[in-house]
Amino acid sequence: MYRLYGMSGSGNCYKPRLLLTQLHIPFAWVEKDTRAGETRTPAYLAMNANGKVPLLEITPGQYLAESNAMLCYLAEDTPYLPQDRWQRAQVMQWLFFEQYSHEPYIAVARFIMKYLPSDHVRWLELPHLRERGHQALAVMEQHLAQHMFFVGEHYTIADIALYAYTHVADEGGFDLSRYAAVRCWLDKVRSQSGCVDIT
Amino acid sequence: MYRLYGMSGSGNCYKPRLLLTQLHIPFAWVEKDTRAGETRTPAYLAMNANGKVPLLEITPGQYLAESNAMLCYLAEDTPYLPQDRWQRAQVMQWLFFEQYSHEPYIAVARFIMKYLPSDHVRWLELPHLRERGHQALAVMEQHLAQHMFFVGEHYTIADIALYAYTHVADEGGFDLSRYAAVRCWLDKVRSQSGCVDIT
Numbered sequence: 475m476y477r478l479y480g481m482s483g484s485g486n487c488y489k490p491r492l493l494l495t496q497l498h499i500p501f502a503w504v505e506k507d508t509r510a511g512e513t514r515t516p517a518y519l520a521m522n523a524n525g526k527v528p529l530l531e532i533t534p535g536q537y538l539a540e541s542n543a544m545l546c547y548l549a550e551d552t553p554y555l556p557q558d559r560w561q562r563a564q565v566m567q568w569l570f571f572e573q574y575s576h577e578p579y580i581a582v583a584r585f586i587m588k589y590l591p592s593d594h595v596r597w598l599e600l601p602h603l604r605e606r607g608h609q610a611l612a613v614m615e616q617h618l619a620q621h622m623f624f625v626g627e628h629y630t631i632a633d634i635a636l637y638a639y640t641h642v643a644d645e646g647g648f649d650l651s652r653y654a655a656v657r658c659w660l661d662k663v664r665s666q667s668g669c670v671d672i673t
Numbered sequence: 674m675y676r677l678y679g680m681s682g683s684g685n686c687y688k689p690r691l692l693l694t695q696l697h698i699p700f701a702w703v704e705k706d707t708r709a710g711e712t713r714t715p716a717y718l719a720m721n722a723n724g725k726v727p728l729l730e731i732t733p734g735q736y737l738a739e740s741n742a743m744l745c746y747l748a749e750d751t752p753y754l755p756q757d758r759w760q761r762a763q764v765m766q767w768l769f770f771e772q773y774s775h776e777p778y779i780a781v782a783r784f785i786m787k788y789l790p791s792d793h794v795r796w797l798e799l800p801h802l803r804e805r806g807h808q809a810l811a812v813m814e815q816h817l818a819q820h821m822f823f824v825g826e827h828y829t830i831a832d833i834a835l836y837a838y839t840h841v842a843d844e845g846g847f848d849l850s851r852y853a854a855v856r857c858w859l860d861k862v863r864s865q866s867g868c869v870d871i872t
Contacts, residue, residue: 523811523812523815523816524770524774524812526774532759536759538762538763538766539766539770540765540766540769540770540773541769542765542769543762543765543766543768543769544762546761546762546765547758547761547762547765550758550761559746559749560731560735562745562746562749563737563742563743563745563746564737566739566741566742566745566746567737567738567739567742569742569769570739570740570741570742570768570769570772571723571738571739573769573772573773574739574772574773574776574777575723575725577773578773578777612722613722613723616722617722
């Protein structure tokens with residue numbers, strides 16, 4: 475059985491948890507608190523030298539890091555990852571967009587507001603993070619104004635990856651009221667069979 | 674014929690250019706200077722709403738963004754992207770590692786030192802970027818001390834993605850002398866058939 479090392483509340487850890495649930499694949503969740511240093515211990519670094527969660531244990535000693543790599547691995551040969559070459563390419567495009575242009579702003583703003591006291595120096599990063607986060611949301615809005623989902627008009631791992639932090643973007647101070655298509659898409663993802671909460 | 678919109682000197686743009694060259698696939702290079710705003714024009718944003726390079730035109734009107742998504746697309750059914758499920762998962766892991774834990778530090782430090790005057794406020798970011806960049810290099814060193822290449826003991830798109838900015842990391846002030854395995858791997862990549870320079 476898969477073991478998924480993750481931290482509750484983390485959007486990146488939520489992604490493989492959501493997909494495993496939707497695929498009805500049993501797994502054991504192993505809680506790791508990054509803020510308590512639990513991903514920097516010698517034992518953990520032996521499993522993942524990069525010291526991050528989530529981490530998927532496929533078999534004992536066989537570990538896969540990077541949430542979006544897990545989505546690709548787990549979704550292979552399922553409807554969540556299309557077989558069509560162009561659709562697959564678009565899924566990959568959105569997965570990399572999420573990790574490079576979305577998560578570093580929307581997830582980080584949420585982390586700062588949710589976990590750090592309001593007099594912490596990192597609160598000074600928020601204006602910059604908001605500006606870049608809104609750029610990512612605007613790209614999503616433009617796409618979703620024309621499409622039901624991110625790729626191929628059906629639910630894929632591209633939606634899972636982008637849903638993870640977008641549906642809790644308000645916790646990072648992002649007001650989604652101006653993004654009608656994004657909000658409509660959030661409702662569509664939320665209504666998918668097997669959709670679970672992030673907590 | 675493919676058209677590749679890119680900026681000379683950019684490691685992200687270099688990745689698909691290197692792979693296309695190694696696959697002997699003809700393509701037209703279209704130079705776009707991001708610093709001159711050429712990726713923020715209405716015409717460019719109509720092709721890529723995220724306003725970034727590289728951008729691959731597959732057919733007129735069909736565009737793929739994100740350098741690592743291009744690598745996956747172009748390498749499908751070639752030895753550069755293994756068929757084996759576990760090896761593919763590891764390729765994906767390293768591609769996401771590159772965009773999340775490597776490029777934002779090593780490429781950005783290089784950008785600041787190479788393109789911004791030394792009295793620019795962004796030079797103040799360098800100590801933080803160096804610290805995180807060295808963490809990424811240490812992860813690579815640990816892996817490469819045991820392996821010829823990143824995945825499956827042969828050259829794949831994981832190597833291309835990580836080679837792009839690692840082989841010019843010195844331009845971001847990274848001294849690679851302490852990373853013997855990384856330097857050995859750089860030589861192995863450099864000696865691959867069809868390897869071209871970044872410029």
